[in-house]
Amino acid sequence: MARDFSDTTVILTGASMGVGAATARAFAALGANLVLIARGRDKLEALAAELERDFGNREQVMIEVLDVTDLEGFGALLERVRTRFGSIDVLVNNAGLHARGAVASVAAADIGRMVDVNFKAPLMATRMVLPDLQQSQRPAVINVASLAGRTPVPGSATYSATKFGLRAFSLALAEELRGSRIRIACVSPGPIDTGFIMDDIDAVSNLTLSQPMSTAEQVAQAIVALVDGGALDLPMPRISGYLTTLSYLFPALGRALRPMLEKKGRRTRERLKRKRG
Numbered sequence: 001m002a003r004d005f006s007d008t009t010v011i012l013t014g015a016s017m018g019v020g021a022a023t024a025r026a027f028a029a030l031g032a033n034l035v036l037i038a039r040g041r042d043k044l045e046a047l048a049a050e051l052e053r054d055f056g057n058r059e060q061v062m063i064e065v066l067d068v069t070d071l072e073g074f075g076a077l078l079e080r081v082r083t084r085f086g087s088i089d090v091l092v093n094n095a096g097l098h099a100r101g102a103v104a105s106v107a108a109a110d111i112g113r114m115v116d117v118n119f120k121a122p123l124m125a126t127r128m129v130l131p132d133l134q135q136s137q138r139p140a141v142i143n144v145a146s147l148a149g150r151t152p153v154p155g156s157a158t159y160s161a162t163k164f165g166l167r168a169f170s171l172a173l174a175e176e177l178r179g180s181r182i183r184i185a186c187v188s189p190g191p192i193d194t195g196f197i198m199d200d201i202d203a204v205s206n207l208t209l210s211q212p213m214s215t216a217e218q219v220a221q222a223i224v225a226l227v228d229g230g231a232l233d234l235p236m237p238r239i240s241g242y243l244t245t246l247s248y249l250f251p252a253l254g255r256a257l258r259p260m261l262e263k264k265g266r267r268t269r270e271r272l273k274r275k276r277g
Contacts, residue, residue, distance in 0.1 A: 009088050010027050087136055140184070142185055146188055155207075185230070209264075212239070
């Protein structure tokens with residue numbers, strides 16, 4: 001049964017493309033008020049125009065050009081949201097950054113930026129909306145983590161660490177808020193068929209590409225479903241969730257499986273590159 005998100009205000013970071021744009025479309029189709037956040041105006045405006053054309057709800061869409069690490073700017077944004085829509089009900093922390101490569105090859109500034117965007121910003125945003133969620137009739141925070149946050153991924157050490165941290169924060173906060181109406185959950189996708197992976201495919205680890213690829217729309221539907229219930233931590237696909245759990249609990253098994261998985265990932269990379277021409 002389709003959910004009705006009328007009179008529900010959803011704040012979505014990293015909204016202009018990929019999973020963010022797909023999630024905006026999914027919530028718009030269900031009548032939500034949308035606050036779409038990204039750093040670039042052009043793609044946000046194009047998405048808002050698309051939502052107006054397809055769903056006729058431009059008055060229900062706010063676009064906000066903002067770097068998620070700008071906490072003062074985020075606080076001012078929340079005031080504008082309260083004025084326009086009257087409530088803040090759902091926060092989707094989707095914005096992410098991945099500077100790929102071995103730690104020694106990644107600039108220190110890029111490591112710091114990944115920590116700020118992937119970890120600090122969603123924690124602070126969540127803290128800042130909690131007073132609003134306590135007043136909401138449908139309160140939820142959905143964090144977009146990663147399979148890399150379920151088992152260490154060589155070549156993605158900082159990204160993996162930030163997603164581990166985001167996942168741990170989600171699970172711990174869910175325990176803190178147990179008994180309240182506020183829903184806290186995270187989705188942990190593997191590779192997703194978006195520019196985040198495809199535009200940088202030569203730098204993506206073979207281990208990452210060994211896992212089945214999801215579409216942005218599949219992840220978006222999972223995010224929407226998590227608002228009203230289900231798993232606290234949803235790996236995508238589930239088979240990869242089992243594999244990451246095993247490799248985390250039994251590191252020697254993970255190392256033993258790695259050559260086979262990396263071989264599979266290399267084949268996947270070549271197939272995807274041929275497909276793109």
